Amino acid sequence: GAVVSQHPSWVICKSGTSVKIECRSLDFQATTMFWYRQFPKQSLMLMATSNEGSKATYEQGVEKDKFLINHASLTLSTLTVTSAHPEDSSFYICSARGFRGRALDNEQFFGPGTRLTVL
Amino acid sequence: GNSVTQMEGPVTLSEEAFLTINCTYTATGYPSLFWYVQYPGEGLQLLLKATKADDKGSNKGFEATYRKETTSFHLEKGSVQVSDSAVYFCALPLTFGSGTQLTVLP
Numbered sequence: 129g130a131v132v133s134q135h136p137s138w139v140i141c142k143s144g145t146s147v148k149i150e151c152r153s154l155d156f157q158a159t160t161m162f163w164y165r166q167f168p169k170q171s172l173m174l175m176a177t178s179n180e181g182s183k184a185t186y187e188q189g190v191e192k193d194k195f196l197i198n199h200a201s202l203t204l205s206t207l208t209v210t211s212a213h214p215e216d217s218s219f220y221i222c223s224a225r226g227f228r229g230r231a232l233d234n235e236q237f238f239g240p241g242t243r244l245t246v247l
Numbered sequence: 248g249n250s251v252t253q254m255e256g257p258v259t260l261s262e263e264a265f266l267t268i269n270c271t272y273t274a275t276g277y278p279s280l281f282w283y284v285q286y287p288g289e290g291l292q293l294l295l296k297a298t299k300a301d302d303k304g305s306n307k308g309f310e311a312t313y314r315k316e317t318t319s320f321h322l323e324k325g326s327v328q329v330s331d332s333a334v335y336f337c338a339l340p341l342t343f344g345s346g347t348q349l350t351v352l353p
Binding site: 132134162169170171172174177221223235236237238239240241 | 283289290291292293296336340341342343344345346348
């Protein structure tokens with residue numbers, strides 16, 4: 129399989145601050161990256177889809193000004209939670225789809241997730 | 248829109264018991280179907296997949312068959328191990344079920 133990393137793995141911040149989460153594809157080129165949010169004991173909820181070099185497409189109900197997504201290269205996407213509040217506390221997971229010589233069979237590869245706690 | 252419904256947990260089994268986790272889906276067309284596994288503190292890993300009707304995905308002793316007529320993709324394993332304890336998600340390409348927590352006791 130292909131490897132996706134996330135950084136940081138956990139972060140604690142004060143209310144009102146901004147937090148940036150990085151998602152990297154380590155051994156393949158990610159043409160598309162996805163950002164999910166997972167609440168405790170619940171499923172993953174797709175927040176947005178980003179294609180390299182273009183603006184992200186946000187799912188209904190997700191505030192694009194609050195969750196800023198940048199996908200400037202084929203190996204890196206970032207999610208910035210702006211002016212974070214306690215209700216933004218969650219587990220954020222990215223996944224990537226792309227190619228390594230050839231298309232990786234349209235499969236998504238998931239990062240390990242980032243636990244955000246806003247005090 | 249697309250949706251995935253899977254058996255609610257938690258499911259607790261003894262080692263070597265038979266496992267079934269039910270999953271049904273609603274989708275347009277014939278999308279690929281997936282089972283992911285999430286071990287404690289880790290991200291999701293693809294367990295198996297099927298790309299067309301009647302395909303059987305299999306991995307690590309787990310199996311699931313893409314049933315178009317019943318829109319189902321039930322996960323099965325003949326003999327579970329303690330190391331199989333995790334949360335299992337049935338999924339369409341971008342739509343996930345709610346997850347089923349499996350605990351296997353020695």
